[in-house]
Amino acid sequence: MTVSALRQSPESSDVPLIELTGVSRTYPGPPAVHALAPVDLIVQAGEYVAVVGASGSGKSTLLNVLGLLDAPTSGRYRLDGTDALRLGDAGCTALRARTIGFVFQEFHLLAHRSILENVALGQLYTGVRAPQRLIHARQMLSKVGLGDRLYALPTELSGGQRQRVAIARALVNRPRLLLCDEPTGNLDSATAGAIMDLVGDLHSDGVTVLLITHDPVTAARARRCLTVSDGLIVDDRITVCHQAGARA
Amino acid sequence: MTRVRRARGADPVSVTSLSLRDLLSEALAGLSQRPARTVLTMLGTVLGVGSFVAVLGLTATATGQVSSAFSEQTATQVTIADAGASVSAEPDATVNSFPADADARIQGLNGVLAAGLSWPVGGGPQDVTASLRPGASVAQLAVAAATPGYLDAAALDMTDGAPFTAFCDQHAMTVAILGAAVARQLGITSAAGAPAVFIDDVAFTVVGIAAASVRDPATATTVYIPATTARTYFGEPLAYAPASMLAHTSVGAADQVADEAPLALRPDAPDLISATHPPSASPVRADVLASLNAVFVVLAAISLVVGAVSIANTTLVAVLERTPEIGLRRAIGARSRHVAAQFLTESAAIGTLGGLIGTAMAVTTVVIVALARHWTAVLDPALTLPAPLIGTLTGLLAGTYPALRAAQVAPLDALRR
Numbered sequence: 001m002t003v004s005a006l007r008q009s010p011e012s013s014d015v016p017l018i019e020l021t022g023v024s025r026t027y028p029g030p031p032a033v034h035a036l037a038p039v040d041l042i043v044q045a046g047e048y049v050a051v052v053g054a055s056g057s058g059k060s061t062l063l064n065v066l067g068l069l070d071a072p073t074s075g076r077y078r079l080d081g082t083d084a085l086r087l088g089d090a091g092c093t094a095l096r097a098r099t100i101g102f103v104f105q106e107f108h109l110l111a112h113r114s115i116l117e118n119v120a121l122g123q124l125y126t127g128v129r130a131p132q133r134l135i136h137a138r139q140m141l142s143k144v145g146l147g148d149r150l151y152a153l154p155t156e157l158s159g160g161q162r163q164r165v166a167i168a169r170a171l172v173n174r175p176r177l178l179l180c181d182e183p184t185g186n187l188d189s190a191t192a193g194a195i196m197d198l199v200g201d202l203h204s205d206g207v208t209v210l211l212i213t214h215d216p217v218t219a220a221r222a223r224r225c226l227t228v229s230d231g232l233i234v235d236d237r238i239t240v241c242h243q244a245g246a247r248a
Numbered sequence: 249m250t251r252v253r254r255a256r257g258a259d260p261v262s263v264t265s266l267s268l269r270d271l272l273s274e275a276l277a278g279l280s281q282r283p284a285r286t287v288l289t290m291l292g293t294v295l296g297v298g299s300f301v302a303v304l305g306l307t308a309t310a311t312g313q314v315s316s317a318f319s320e321q322t323a324t325q326v327t328i329a330d331a332g333a334s335v336s337a338e339p340d341a342t343v344n345s346f347p348a349d350a351d352a353r354i355q356g357l358n359g360v361l362a363a364g365l366s367w368p369v370g371g372g373p374q375d376v377t378a379s380l381r382p383g384a385s386v387a388q389l390a391v392a393a394a395t396p397g398y399l400d401a402a403a404l405d406m407t408d409g410a411p412f413t414a415f416c417d418q419h420a421m422t423v424a425i426l427g428a429a430v431a432r433q434l435g436i437t438s439a440a441g442a443p444a445v446f447i448d449d450v451a452f453t454v455v456g457i458a459a460a461s462v463r464d465p466a467t468a469t470t471v472y473i474p475a476t477t478a479r480t481y482f483g484e485p486l487a488y489a490p491a492s493m494l495a496h497t498s499v500g501a502a503d504q505v506a507d508e509a510p511l512a513l514r515p516d517a518p519d520l521i522s523a524t525h526p527p528s529a530s531p532v533r534a535d536v537l538a539s540l541n542a543v544f545v546v547l548a549a550i551s552l553v554v555g556a557v558s559i560a561n562t563t564l565v566a567v568l569e570r571t572p573e574i575g576l577r578r579a580i581g582a583r584s585r586h587v588a589a590q591f592l593t594e595s596a597a598i599g600t601l602g603g604l605i606g607t608a609m610a611v612t613t614v615v616i617v618a619l620a621r622h623w624t625a626v627l628d629p630a631l632t633l634p635a636p637l638i639g640t641l642t643g644l645l646a647g648t649y650p651a652l653r654a655a656q657v658a659p660l661d662a663l664r665r
Contacts, residue, residue, distance in 0.1 A: 125264040
């Protein structure tokens with residue numbers, strides 16, 4: 001099944017970017033682990049959503065399902081108007097590459113490549129030619145404030161700089177959705193604040209952001225806050241979380 | 249990027265792709281991350297392909313050399329035996345089917361350059377000593393009666409003195425030529441002082457020392473005395489150690505001389521004489537080279553298998569080590585086949601580079617060996633030029649399993665590590 005055949009038509013501005021309907025994830029045992037109970041979720045394009053919850057609550061499973069890195073056990077998932085769960089591996093990979101940018105807590109940079117090459121890697125499988133990839137990577141590294149370190153190796157950078165590189169790599173393909181998994185988990189508070197400022201800027205530029213975090217300060221920067229507990233979204237608020245973050 | 253047009257006129261979307269150029273670039277970048285490991289992994293293929301090419305080159309070169317040497321002997325040597333001795337009832341009886349002028353008869357044949365008669369004196373080793381003083385050591389040595397024609401035909405390599413002449417033979421002079429090993433054993437270093445040796449207490453004057461002979465492999469361990477002298481002091485050849493003739497012919501005449509010799513020597517009873525020339529070298533050479541080839545090809549194959557296992561092992565370890573990278577690549581758009589293709593290309597590249605280096609080293613080795621031996625290097629381009637492909641094939645085969653393993657890595661599992 002191709003991506004095109006599964007997309008909603010005609011497109012309209014009110015089509016949610018993310019639409020989960022009764023999505024669950026159970027890891028087969030024994031004993032079976034119900035990591036995600038059937039959940040419903042709609043995220044519109046341009047939103048800035050934080051997902052909070054205790055360890056083991058199911059927020060990472062939710063992010064993996066949203067990022068098409070893991071297949072749900074049941075339910076329906078429409079991403080950018082495409083029924084993602086009816087896609088094969090190739091279609092799923094294409095939809096992921098086209099729509100989603102990932103930022104991981106562990107950065108996942110290739111240690112033996114320059115940061116320019118690391119960022120250019122984000123477009124390797126999208127059909128963009130090598131010279132153009134490098135131009136885009138330069139632009140993106142300049143945007144995250146690393147335009148003067150293009151040929152540095154990741155090992156020569158600080159943690160905050162590495163995360164900037166990871167963000168640049170996630171954005172080089174101009175995704176509609178940025179999924180961040182504890183992006184500041186390995187950073188000190190000052191660096192974490194700078195990274196979240198950058199994420200906020202990207203959101204202001206129109207990128208939909210969904211981030212998982214333990215940190216209430218980080219979560220407070222989002223306009224919408226989802227609380228996950230025992231595989232369920234137990235709270236979905238627009239302002240409370242933001243206000244709590246502001247108080248903190 | 250392959251574009252797939254949506255149904256009902258919607259916007260086109262794409263599936264991810266990886267161009268050949270990018271694939272090669274990524275594979276080489278992957279290999280260059282750990283150059284030392286790459287080189288060590290390559291060694292097995294270098295040895296395997298190198299051995300293979302070197303075996304082919306060296307055997308081809310040696311074949312050419314052996315061929316020319318064998319061909320010369322084959323074409324120019326005839327051995328004429330006394331067939332009458334084998335039908336003699338008494339082994340100890342003296343038998344000699346050759347006429348007195350045997351040398352002249354064979355030398356008169358067309359194409360014969362030299363020929364002569366020879367036989368083991370006394371049918372076996374004789375007591376030989378350099379001194380008759382009591383207590384002097386006595387050696388049991390082979391003593392051969394030989395006509396001057398035989399010495400010519402055998403082409404003795406004289407290190408000292410000279411072969412005895414027809415005059416010596418005609419007058420039954422007690423002269424001798426010592427093989428180099430015999431001379432050393434008897435303590436005689438030169439023929440200049442006309443030293444004497446005693447064969448069964450008969451004194452012989454040493455007139456020369458011979459190191460070797462082109463056509464008589466026993467020269468170094470033999471004492472040669474004139475045939476007439478041998479008849480005078482030791483009698484005719486015995487049935488169990490009969491006389492034989494050696495003929496040196498011009499190239500290509502050996503067959504004809506062998507055919508004519510029995511009639512020339514004994515027109516009354518040609519069956520008493522049998523003439524042969526050395527067997528063709530081709531079967532001998534083929535057997536020897538086939539055995540050598542088999543051994544070295546097996547060694548080369550073992551090296552290749554070791555190389556393949558090395559590549560497979562290293563690639564498998566690389567897959568495990570680079571699992572997070574695989575996860576990242578899957579997350580940013582790599583399909584299973586892209587991941588598999590990258591690891592397969594890396595192993596094929598290792599194999600190809602190993603094959604190229606191995607071939608180059610083997611060709612160099614063959615040329616150096618040929619130069620050192622003053623041979624002509626023989627390398628078949630039809631076998632040498634495609635040799636690096638053996639490395640490629642080895643790399644592809646070795647990389648298949650690790651590549652499939654890499655392709656099966658789930659992106660989520662990979663990113664969790």
